[in-house]
Amino acid sequence: MTPPRRHRGRVALALVGALALAGFAPLAPAGAVSPRLSRPGTVASATTDPVVGHPLTTSFDVALRGRDPVGLRALIAAQSDPASPEYHRYLTPQAFAARFGAPAAVVATVRRYFASYGLAVGRPSRGRVVVRVEGPSARIARAFDAPLETVRLADGTLAAHFVHTGTLPARVARDVVAIAGLDTVHPLTTNLVRRATGHQSGRVTTCPSAGPSSPTPNALGGYTVQQQAALYGLDAQWAAGDVGTGSTIGVYELANYVGSDLTTYLSCYGVTPRISTVNVDGGPTSQDNAGGATNEATLDIEEAQVLAPGANVVVYQGTQSASGPTDIYAQIASADVATVVTTSWGICEAQTQGGAQAEQSIFQEMAAQGQTVVAAAGDEGSADCEDATSPAGGLAVDDPASQPYVTGVGGLTVSSVAPLAQTVWNDQCRRANCGSGGGGQSSLWTQPSWQQAPGITTTAATGGRRMVPDLSVMADPSTGFIEYFTGTSGCTGNCPSGWGSIGGTSVGAPLVAALVAVGAQGCVAPGGRLGLINPLLYSMASTGFTDVTTGTNDLFGLGQYAAGPGYDMASGLGSPNGAGFFAGLCPNALSSTASTFTVSSLSPSIHQAPPSLTAHLVGAANVLADAPLTVSASAPSGTLTLNGLTASSTGPGQASLGVTTDATGKAVVTVASSLPQLVTVTIAYAGQTLYTATLAFSATLIVPGAPTFARLVGLPGGFTLSLRAPRYDGGARIRAYQYALNGGRWVSIPRGRASVTVTGLRRHAAYRVSVRALNAVGPSPASTSRVVTRA
Numbered sequence: 001m002t003p004p005r006r007h008r009g010r011v012a013l014a015l016v017g018a019l020a021l022a023g024f025a026p027l028a029p030a031g032a033v034s035p036r037l038s039r040p041g042t043v044a045s046a047t048t049d050p051v052v053g054h055p056l057t058t059s060f061d062v063a064l065r066g067r068d069p070v071g072l073r074a075l076i077a078a079q080s081d082p083a084s085p086e087y088h089r090y091l092t093p094q095a096f097a098a099r100f101g102a103p104a105a106v107v108a109t110v111r112r113y114f115a116s117y118g119l120a121v122g123r124p125s126r127g128r129v130v131v132r133v134e135g136p137s138a139r140i141a142r143a144f145d146a147p148l149e150t151v152r153l154a155d156g157t158l159a160a161h162f163v164h165t166g167t168l169p170a171r172v173a174r175d176v177v178a179i180a181g182l183d184t185v186h187p188l189t190t191n192l193v194r195r196a197t198g199h200q201s202g203r204v205t206t207c208p209s210a211g212p213s214s215p216t217p218n219a220l221g222g223y224t225v226q227q228q229a230a231l232y233g234l235d236a237q238w239a240a241g242d243v244g245t246g247s248t249i250g251v252y253e254l255a256n257y258v259g260s261d262l263t264t265y266l267s268c269y270g271v272t273p274r275i276s277t278v279n280v281d282g283g284p285t286s287q288d289n290a291g292g293a294t295n296e297a298t299l300d301i302e303e304a305q306v307l308a309p310g311a312n313v314v315v316y317q318g319t320q321s322a323s324g325p326t327d328i329y330a331q332i333a334s335a336d337v338a339t340v341v342t343t344s345w346g347i348c349e350a351q352t353q354g355g356a357q358a359e360q361s362i363f364q365e366m367a368a369q370g371q372t373v374v375a376a377a378g379d380e381g382s383a384d385c386e387d388a389t390s391p392a393g394g395l396a397v398d399d400p401a402s403q404p405y406v407t408g409v410g411g412l413t414v415s416s417v418a419p420l421a422q423t424v425w426n427d428q429c430r431r432a433n434c435g436s437g438g439g440g441q442s443s444l445w446t447q448p449s450w451q452q453a454p455g456i457t458t459t460a461a462t463g464g465r466r467m468v469p470d471l472s473v474m475a476d477p478s479t480g481f482i483e484y485f486t487g488t489s490g491c492t493g494n495c496p497s498g499w500g501s502i503g504g505t506s507v508g509a510p511l512v513a514a515l516v517a518v519g520a521q522g523c524v525a526p527g528g529r530l531g532l533i534n535p536l537l538y539s540m541a542s543t544g545f546t547d548v549t550t551g552t553n554d555l556f557g558l559g560q561y562a563a564g565p566g567y568d569m570a571s572g573l574g575s576p577n578g579a580g581f582f583a584g585l586c587p588n589a590l591s592s593t594a595s596t597f598t599v600s601s602l603s604p605s606i607h608q609a610p611p612s613l614t615a616h617l618v619g620a621a622n623v624l625a626d627a628p629l630t631v632s633a634s635a636p637s638g639t640l641t642l643n644g645l646t647a648s649s650t651g652p653g654q655a656s657l658g659v660t661t662d663a664t665g666k667a668v669v670t671v672a673s674s675l676p677q678l679v680t681v682t683i684a685y686a687g688q689t690l691y692t693a694t695l696a697f698s699a700t701l702i703v704p705g706a707p708t709f710a711r712l713v714g715l716p717g718g719f720t721l722s723l724r725a726p727r728y729d730g731g732a733r734i735r736a737y738q739y740a741l742n743g744g745r746w747v748s749i750p751r752g753r754a755s756v757t758v759t760g761l762r763r764h765a766a767y768r769v770s771v772r773a774l775n776a777v778g779p780s781p782a783s784t785s786r787v788v789t790r791a
Contacts, residue, residue, distance in 0.1 A: 035170040041179035041354015042144060042166035049151040049159075056150040058160045059134040059281070059323040060181035061330070062110055063358035064102035064124065065174070072100045076367045076405070077449075080535040082587040083685050090370030090529055093126035093336050100368070101128030106175040113172045117143040126334040127365045130180075130358060132323055140182070144168065148182070157287045157321055178357035181323030204229070204238065204309055205270035209499050210482045215418040222480040222501030223417065225269055225306050228511070231417045232473070233578020234307060237518050244308030246528065247517035250338025250371075251300050251510070252328055253317040254345055255284050255293030258487040265302045265484040271309045275301060278335070280318035280328045288320050294487045299502055300344055300510045302483055307514035310521070314338055326355055329362045336369055339520065339529045342513035344376045344506035346398040348385040349443050356399055356444055363405035370529030374513045375401040376505035377408040377469040378438025381426065381555030382569070395440050395560055397468050402442040407534055408468035409508035410572050411437030411475025412548060424551025424563050424570045425476040425503075436555035437475055437505060439569040442466040450534055453541035453573060455566020469572035470537055472548060473511050477503030481511075515576060516585070523586025530585060537573060540584030541566070545574035594618035597683065597691040605700045607731035610644070610672035615683050615691065616665055623665030630684045631669045632656045638675035673697040701731040704773045706783040711755075712769060718759035719788045723771055725754070732775040740770045740782070761790045 041060075066072070078086035091099070102124065110131060111121045119135035133140075137160050141148040144166030151161050160182055168176060204225055211218035213226045229235040237243075266273050284293075297317070305313050314337055318328040325345075332338055349356070366373055378384045378398030385396040401408030411425040427434040445466040456467070474480060480503030520530050530536075537544070548571035552562040561569040595618045601611040613631070617624035633640045633655040640655035642648040648657040661667045673679050676699040683691040705726035713720050723737055737754060738746040749756045761767065770785040 036145060036167035037170050037173035038165050038167050039173055039176050039179055039354065040357045041182060042146070042162060042168075043353060044146070044162040044165050045353075049153055049161075052150050052152050052158065054150065056137045056148075056158050056160055057135065058137060058140070058181070058321070059132060059327075060140070060179055061323040061326045061358055062114070062131045062133060062179060063177040063354070063361045064106055064110060064129060064131060065177055066100050066102050066129065066361070068100055072364060072368065076364065076532055077535070079368070079370070080450075080532050083690060088370070088529070088531065090531060091368050093334055093365070093369065096365055096368055097126060097128040100365075102175070107131065109172060109175055113169070114143055119143065125330045125362075126336075127369075129333070129361045129365050130326065130330050132327060132330075141166075144182075157285075159321065177361055178354035180326040180355040180358035182354075204306060207268035207270075209268050209484070211499075216416050217479050217501070218482075220482050220499055220501055221478055222482040222503075223414070223474070224482055227417050228307065228474070228481065231414070231420070232511070232515060232576050233582060234515070234518060236579065237522065237582060238309075240522070242518050242521040244311030244514065244517035245521050246310075247308065247339045247520050248312040248314055248337050249304045249308060249510075249513050249517055250332050250341040251297075251304060251313060251315045252332070252341060252343035252345065253284070253297040253300065253315055254320050254325065254328075255289045255297045256317060257297035257301055257315065258294055258485065261298050261485050261487065262301055266305060268484070269306050271306050273305060273313075274311065275305065275313045275315065277315045277317065278331065280316055280331045281324050282319070283317055285319055285321070295485050295502075296344055296506060298485050298487065299481075299483050299506060300342060303481060303507065304342060304510040304514050304517075307511060308517040311514070311517045326358050326362070329359055329366075333362050333365045333369065333371070336371070338371055340513045340516045341366065341371055341373045342375075342509045343373070343400065344504075344509045346376060346378055346401060348378075348380075348396050349399045349402060350385050350396050352399050352444070356403075359400060360403055360405065363400070363403055367405045367532040370531040372513075372516050372530050372533055373400075373403075373406045374509050374516070375403075375406050375408055376438075376509040377401040377410045379411070379435035379475075379504050380438060381436030381553035382438075382440045382560045383556045383558055384438055384440075386556050395558055397440045397442055398438045399444070401438065402445060402466055402468050404445050404448045404466055404534075405532055407512065407537070408438075408470050408572070409505055409512050410439050410469030410472035410553075410570070411435075411503070411505045411508060412472045412571065412575060413476035413551070414474045414479045420546065422474075422546075422548060422575065424472075424548060424553055426551060426553055426555060427476075428555070434555065435475075435504060436553045437469065437472060437570065439469050439553050439561055439572070440467070441569070442468070448534070450538050453538045453567045455564065455568055467567075467569050469569075470534060471512070471545065471573050471576065472571045473508045473575055475503050475505050475507055477501055479503075481507045512576075515581070519582045519585040522582060533585065536584060536587070540580065541573050544577060544581040544584035546577045547574045591618045595690070597693075599693050599695070601695075602693065603696045603698065605698050605702050605731065606673055606676055607699070608702055608728050609705055610641075610670040611695060612668050612670045613681060613683070613691075613693065614666060614668045615661070617661055617667075617685070617690075618665060623663075624661055625663050625665055627661045627665070627667075627685060629659050629661065629667055629690075630656065631659060631681065632684070633671055633679055633681045635673060635675075635677050635679040638673055638677060640674075640679060641672045643670055644672065671695060699731065701775075701777050703778045704728060704730040704732075704734060704775050704780045706780045707737060707754075707771050707773045708783060709769075709771070709786055712786055712788050714789050714791045715757070715759075716791045717763075718757065718761045718790060719767070719769075720755070720757045721769065721771070722755040723749075726773050726780060729773075730775050730777055730780075732777060734773050734775055736774045738772050738774065738779070741767050743768070743770070746772070746779075763790055765790055 078084040122132040146166035426436040642657040711722035
């Protein structure tokens, strides 16, 4: 059973969480005579919630088997690779459905099966990823051949619960990835903690009510928007005119926000709201708004809008019940309006079942459509299940921050912004309102190929698992974000009463989403998208972050995890460092159609000048100047050199050299081989091979190269000429040299000599002199001419 989803902000009370999914179970046969199979999300689990006698009408989502999952993963990787022709070329929901969505036959099979039990089956999502099904629990039980009981949760909500593991006929189960919504006993929670206390203009003004801006937290216990902007480089972006214009931030919520508080907050900072609301499945209920959840929703929108004042904000709000949490994600993907999605709701991975699998299918669709998803990593440190009744104990991470297609945001204590002083957030106490930044190893997902950075050593050290967080920002409520909130729904103890500091990793998700929205304006056309940013984050590990090397997220004394140099599971890559971070978000995309690669000769002789390779790199907007390229050459043996540099030879038959494109985006490299043989040359950029050529070097005798002038001096009656031998003799001895005047006939210099004195010329006349060399094959090309005047 899946617990209610938790929101991830902290309010000096106990509002905790980051987003969740419903169950996960291995595929297992259930019978021999009439084969039936269980699917993730249909496995029974224990509950202590009271069982009520009457039936329930509820809903669930069926995640469908799509086409070409290998091709989908490859496309998403290419869309995030600046060296790929697919970089930032995203799909529409219709195009996704056609290439990767469930085939029509799969949709028909699943819909027909559940409809046969009298259930209401909706249309598939636009990407043909999920189908929503609704009906009485008795009919649902018959469809899954397993009894369902109705339980009453702590907030009074009724939920369906499998008594025994549900199954589907094998012919149907093979088309189903997972079931989400029939294990809603564990709710998602927020990741929110409050400190214990007594018309878009593109500009953010100061807000006196939030207190003064200073290098340390002000009297309200936190930082103003201006302080956050200075800390993460937003002030420079705003000054350049990048305020998120063209981006749309989709805010995932399982509770209503307080509109009047939002208006007061944004008005104080001089920001005109650009906010719209979409109710999914009817929107949140009164039970959803209990427990301070409305504070989470209000905070998320305040921070997203004020830090990206030019962006549109669309709030997708729904219910915790049944398929509600998954339906919101499906709606965001189907609408395809949000370019960035932020969620501060979550759940311990060990409490997830089918929802994790179902939602991953949606996150993949979002990535392919260019929608960036950012999630809070949780407030229970390295043990995300510790506040749960079942299961409890042990190292655990928060979902969906741990999903490979989601960016997970951890938490820091920022005691000063100038000079910067920060450490991993850890209250080092175990009361209900204590917290620490979430992080650790996923129990569901393997380590993605892009998760490589200093500090990540070996697969053995990582367990081969996905690690979180990816990065961290301020989260400690004592050094947190100053919000405005007066709602008191479900509040006990230290209730919010206006302006005050708030924390938890809930602060981080909308903050990072705003960074992405602002950064997108600076590197793509208005309305452009950055998609899955995780590969970019790890590629700029050494340039885009301030490393956090102190502190631990070991809130419950389990011994893990400590911060250190490079990546760690307490702070991730560190905190965004401003200019380096924004630059890393948008490396210029390489245009495969506009870029060119040419070779002067594919069949050179070892006796001639080395052939040259010319790369001209063009990006989406302009040429790629100062682009670092790696040129490699390989052959069976012999000595290879690049650009005539002995140091480029790295061993027999091997050479490598780094070069940089010039201001026009061009780089030229020569390739030489000491032996006649096939030489393969590759040019790579950003770790990806751009061009490969095979040069067939031969020992063929050819004409020599042109000689050069050593001396050319005018004399009374003529001039004296001395030559330097050509660098390449064509494989045969130079037999003679010749000269020509003003493009006329060639005159031989006496054999064995490389100099001559010419007389009998007109006085004070100027002559254009050219020279050439001869071997057994023939004459060389003419040299560049020089002019001499008789004295």
